[in-house]
Amino acid sequence: MTPIGLISGLLLLLLGQSLEASPSFSLDYKNNCFLKDGKEFRYISGSIHYNRIPRVYWRDRLLKMYMGGLNAIQIYIPWNYHEESPGQYNFSGDRDVEYFLKLAQDIGLLVILRPGPYICGEWDMGGLPAWLLKKKDIVLRSSDPDYIAAVDKWMGKLLPMIKPHLYPNGGPIITVQVENEYGSYIACDYNYMRHLTQLFRSHLGDEVVLFTTDGGGVNYLKCGSLQGLYATVDFGPTANITAAFAAQRHAEPNGPLVNSEFYTGWLDHWGSHHSVVQSSVVAKSLDQILAKGANVNLYMFIGGTNFGYWNGANTPYAPQPTSYDYDAPLSEAGDLTEKYYAIRDVIKMYREVPAGPVPPTTPKYSYGAVKMKKLQTVSDAVETLSLSGPVKSVYPQTFIEINQVFGYVLYRTSLPVNCSEPTPLSSPLNGVNDRAYVSVSGSAVGILERNKVLSVNVTGKAGSQVDVLVENMGRINFGNSIKDFKGLVSNLTLAGVPLSGWTIYSLSIDEAVSQGLLGEEPATWTDPSPPAALSPPTFYEGRFIIPDGIPDLPQDSYVKLPNWRKGQIWINGFNLGRYWPARGPQVTLFVPAHILSTAAPNNVTVLELEAAPCSGQTCTVEFTDTPILNAPVESEYRHHRLFMKEDLL
Ligand SMILES: *[C@@H]1O[C@H](CO)[C@@H](O)[C@H](O)[C@H]1NC(C)=O
Ligand SMILES: *[C@@H]1O[C@H](CO)[C@@H](O)[C@H](O)[C@H]1NC(C)=O
Numbered sequence: 330m331t332p333i334g335l336i337s338g339l340l341l342l343l344l345g346q347s348l349e350a351s352p353s354f355s356l357d358y359k360n361n362c363f364l365k366d367g368k369e370f371r372y373i374s375g376s377i378h379y380n381r382i383p384r385v386y387w388r389d390r391l392l393k394m395y396m397g398g399l400n401a402i403q404i405y406i407p408w409n410y411h412e413e414s415p416g417q418y419n420f421s422g423d424r425d426v427e428y429f430l431k432l433a434q435d436i437g438l439l440v441i442l443r444p445g446p447y448i449c450g451e452w453d454m455g456g457l458p459a460w461l462l463k464k465k466d467i468v469l470r471s472s473d474p475d476y477i478a479a480v481d482k483w484m485g486k487l488l489p490m491i492k493p494h495l496y497p498n499g500g501p502i503i504t505v506q507v508e509n510e511y512g513s514y515i516a517c518d519y520n521y522m523r524h525l526t527q528l529f530r531s532h533l534g535d536e537v538v539l540f541t542t543d544g545g546g547v548n549y550l551k552c553g554s555l556q557g558l559y560a561t562v563d564f565g566p567t568a569n570i571t572a573a574f575a576a577q578r579h580a581e582p583n584g585p586l587v588n589s590e591f592y593t594g595w596l597d598h599w600g601s602h603h604s605v606v607q608s609s610v611v612a613k614s615l616d617q618i619l620a621k622g623a624n625v626n627l628y629m630f631i632g633g634t635n636f637g638y639w640n641g642a643n644t645p646y647a648p649q650p651t652s653y654d655y656d657a658p659l660s661e662a663g664d665l666t667e668k669y670y671a672i673r674d675v676i677k678m679y680r681e682v683p684a685g686p687v688p689p690t691t692p693k694y695s696y697g698a699v700k701m702k703k704l705q706t707v708s709d710a711v712e713t714l715s716l717s718g719p720v721k722s723v724y725p726q727t728f729i730e731i732n733q734v735f736g737y738v739l740y741r742t743s744l745p746v747n748c749s750e751p752t753p754l755s756s757p758l759n760g761v762n763d764r765a766y767v768s769v770s771g772s773a774v775g776i777l778e779r780n781k782v783l784s785v786n787v788t789g790k791a792g793s794q795v796d797v798l799v800e801n802m803g804r805i806n807f808g809n810s811i812k813d814f815k816g817l818v819s820n821l822t823l824a825g826v827p828l829s830g831w832t833i834y835s836l837s838i839d840e841a842v843s844q845g846l847l848g849e850e851p852a853t854w855t856d857p858s859p860p861a862a863l864s865p866p867t868f869y870e871g872r873f874i875i876p877d878g879i880p881d882l883p884q885d886s887y888v889k890l891p892n893w894r895k896g897q898i899w900i901n902g903f904n905l906g907r908y909w910p911a912r913g914p915q916v917t918l919f920v921p922a923h924i925l926s927t928a929a930p931n932n933v934t935v936l937e938l939e940a941a942p943c944s945g946q947t948c949t950v951e952f953t954d955t956p957i958l959n960a961p962v963e964s965e966y967r968h969h970r971l972f973m974k975e976d977l978l
């Protein structure tokens with residue numbers, strides 16, 4: 330081809346492209362709607378958190394959402410999931426958000442992106458990395474220069490990665506939220522919101538629709554909305570729709586009506602009844618919202634699982650369980666529910682729902698009971714568990730001071746005096762965050778619990794070893810107390826005198842479990858005594874083989890721990906999460922099939938914190954095909970009613 334031919338060819342190509350309008354997405358203030366490629370557009374979206382679903386199931390869940398009639402999904406990006414320590418970014422495997430975006434687009438779903446930096450989401454610290462607390466007096470979600478510097482650096486990494494996935498650039502992302510429910514937070518720092526707006530604009534450009542979300546009341550929008558960010562509201566199926574949208578209209582007299590979080594169910598807390606919202610109530614309210622021509626995002630469409638340590642907590646301190654089922658239209662395990670079909674039937678009245686079969690619910694398998702045997706106690710295994718070795722300190726230090734984020738820390742000291750009579754070992758300032766398992770000379774003596782149990786009695790000779798294993802049960806993710814330091818955040822006292830001379834062990838339990846470093850307890854005799862009321866935190870291990878000759882194994886399953894009390898469970902080194910059947914309401918943990926092996930026996934490791942049902946008898950964990958998320962809760966800890974957002978303001 331001659332140079333002239335080349336140039337005219339290129340010209341033709343350019344002309345040809347400009348004849349087709351380039352993709353665009355914008356607000357139409359005249360017609361109170363969104364415009365997609367210049368045409369009126371309304372989204373019916375559902376929330377899905379890739380961080381709560383194993384990557385192997387992303388496609389299945391997204392396809393079910395598409396087949397349910399949605400044309401969009403809404404996702405959060407949890408900062409602490411991608412930057413676990415400063416400057417160490419992880420976007421691979423289950424954290425590969427770009428792959429997730431690509432899948433959504435391939436399936437035909439648009440994306441509403443909520444990159445925070447704060448996300449709430451019943452996720453540890455609302456998605457903020459705990460290492461921000463290294464600066465003790467940091468003011469989170471404000472113009473605090475150290476907070477801003479960290480946000481700028483993170484967004485400088487994230488937003489350029491996101492930019493090619495914006496709709497005008499050929500990707501699925503139609504709108505991007507700035508912060509989250511900022512009007513519910515005490516700081517009310519407009520400079521912070523202005524800074525975020527400029528930051529987002531500088532990375533994403535001037536065209537992308539940026540928005541905010543706040544509760545459906547004028548008072549929430551006061552500190553939550555900002556000029557240049559499109560204000561939307563969130564409210565559940567029992568709200569007064571007219572009043573909630575009137576609040577949005579107060580901030581946005583024109584433009585599309587948007588409910589960014591229409592609650593299909595609700596969250597759970599340990600010790601409170603499982604939340605259930607009737608399908609008929611959800612369906613009726615959804616119908617009314619859609620009849621107004623409004624845009625809506627169903628929160629959650631699928632909740633998923635808080636694997637590992639990722640659950641958050643509310644105030645007064647109430648941690649969320651491992652399951653984030655949410656009573657959503659797709660269950661924790663992605664199962665189709667009656668609510669799914671009720672919602673689909675409503676959507677059908679407003680837009681065409683894709684033809685063809687909905688992907689079926691994945692089969693579940695009962696692998697049965699697995700015999701468990703006792704390994705070392707945490708105290709015995711402490712040298713193995715503490716890879717970095719202990720820190721010596723006169724008074725206790727918090728998790729973050731010793732560079733630990735999640736899990737458990739062992740605080741060790743000794744009795745300074747003879748305690749021949751029961752002597753109170755106390756946390757007078759309520760400084761155990763969140764639960765402490767206390768033993769003296771290797772015998773369990775009691776449990777301290779934040780806001781609930783501030784003192785236990787101990788006896789023992791001067792010099793006896795005192796071990797206090799402190800569990801981080803999840804950082805507060807909503808409200809004004811999100812600066813939630815973990816560990817012993819104030820002194821423990823013995824008969825009113827502060828204990829000192831601590832040896833503090835940061836514990837890498839997950840590494841030890843996955844590398845199989847835990848040893849067996851020296852089996853000297855068979856303990857014939859009945860199960861103890863309380864034992865020191867101890868590891869247990871069991872094995873099971875996936876049966877041969879049954880097609881399509883391994884399949885998903887659920888595991889329950891009958892008569893076990895509280896702890897953490899791993900399968901083949903994968904941290905499934907916390908169990909606490911003694912408090913409820915969650916009894917079974919979701920076991921995704923991809924962590925199971927047919928090539929080798931599967932290893933189950935349990936860290937039981939209170940007492941295993943094992944002494945003098947065999948004890949088991951049980952794999953079943955049916956979830957139990959709604960067991961009765963221990964009455965002593967029962968909350969009187971459901972926690973509502975309004976309670977926290
Ligand atoms: C990144 O995250 C993935 C998924 O959780 C994990 O498998 C991988 O080990 C992580 N990589 C690093 C370097 O931590
Ligand atoms: C809903 O709110 C509107 C506007 O505030 C009010 O007029 C109406 O009476 C309310 N409806 C109910 C059922 O409370």
Ligand SMILES: *[C@@H]1O[C@H](CO)[C@@H](O)[C@H](O)[C@H]1NC(C)=O
Nearest residue numbers: 744745746747748790791792
């Ligand atoms: C504790 O009691 C023992 C006798 O049982 C005594 O020898 C020792 O001095 C006492 N220690 C302290 C610190 O009071």
Ligand SMILES: *[C@@H]1O[C@H](CO)[C@@H](O)[C@H](O)[C@H]1NC(C)=O
Nearest residue numbers: 750751752753784785786787
């Ligand atoms: C500790 O012991 C004292 C004296 O025996 C008793 O009065 C008190 O109730 C006990 N406290 C706890 C928390 O068990």
Ligand SMILES: *[C@@H]1O[C@H](CO)[C@@H](O)[C@H](O)[C@H]1NC(C)=O
Nearest residue numbers: 724725726817818819820827
């Ligand atoms: C513990 O007590 C000591 C002595 O009273 C005091 O100096 C220190 O600040 C206290 N530490 C904490 C974390 O409360």
Ligand SMILES: *[C@@H]1O[C@H](CO)[C@@H](O)[C@H](O)[C@H]1NC(C)=O
Nearest residue numbers: 845901925926929930931932
């Ligand atoms: C379970 O642990 C044993 C011993 O460490 C190991 O040989 C086996 O491969 C493990 N099983 C799986 C599925 O990882």
